[in-house]
Amino acid sequence: MDQDLRRHTQSALYGLLLIVGLQICWWVTHRHAPSQSRLVLGPPKGVLLTGVAFVFLSAKLAVRAPSKLELWAEPLAMWFGGCVGVTMCLFAVGPGNLWPIALVVLAMTLAVFCGIGGGLAWLAMTFQSRD
Numbered sequence: 001m002d003q004d005l006r007r008h009t010q011s012a013l014y015g016l017l018l019i020v021g022l023q024i025c026w027w028v029t030h031r032h033a034p035s036q037s038r039l040v041l042g043p044p045k046g047v048l049l050t051g052v053a054f055v056f057l058s059a060k061l062a063v064r065a066p067s068k069l070e071l072w073a074e075p076l077a078m079w080f081g082g083c084v085g086v087t088m089c090l091f092a093v094g095p096g097n098l099w100p101i102a103l104v105v106l107a108m109t110l111a112v113f114c115g116i117g118g119g120l121a122w123l124a125m126t127f128q129s130r131d
Contacts, residue, residue, distance in 0.1 A: 004070070008077040011061050015081030016088075018057060019110075022050055023089040038093045041086065041106050051113045054082065058117030059124070068125050075118035082110045 019040075026040040040046040058075040065071040086106045090099055 004073075007064070008073055011074045011077035012081035012084075014057060014061065015054075015078035015083075015110075015114075016085040017081075018053055019050070019082045019085030020089060022046075022053065023085075023092075039089060041109060047109065051109075054078070054110060054113035055117040055120070058114045059120040060117075062118045062121030063124055065121075068122060071122055071125065072118050075114035075121075078117075079107075079110050079114040082114070083107045086110065 023040045026046060027038070030036045030038075037043050037046070041050055058078045061074040061078060062071050065074055083103075083106075087103060090102060090106075096102075
């Protein structure tokens with residue numbers, strides 16, 4: 001039980017650090033572009049970058065689960081950490097008057113990315129168990 005809690009906490013922390021790190025990189029590289037969104041999950045290029053990073057990292061974390069039954073706990077913990085990170089970044093950018101809607105949309109976007117990563121890990125574990 002203690003190992004599971006440590007593993008899930010690490011996954012949540014990875015999600016938090018990943019989204020905050022991507023946001024900081026976005027601010028640094030797009031600081032002179034006033035027409036661009038200040039949030040990394042605003043423009044399509046930022047969504048694609050975040051999506052690729054979350055899919056691969058959630059798949060990597062899910063593969064280390066001891067069984068297929070516990071596989072989905074890792075992407076779920078990573079999604080939770082990513083949601084906390086998105087909330088922090090949104091408040092740093094300036095939430096505005098539509099921030100509840102933005103939080104819901106961004107949380108759903110991260111859930112899709114983490115779900116795809118978990119699905120890839122499930123497929124990998126399924127094919128690995130056939131051998």
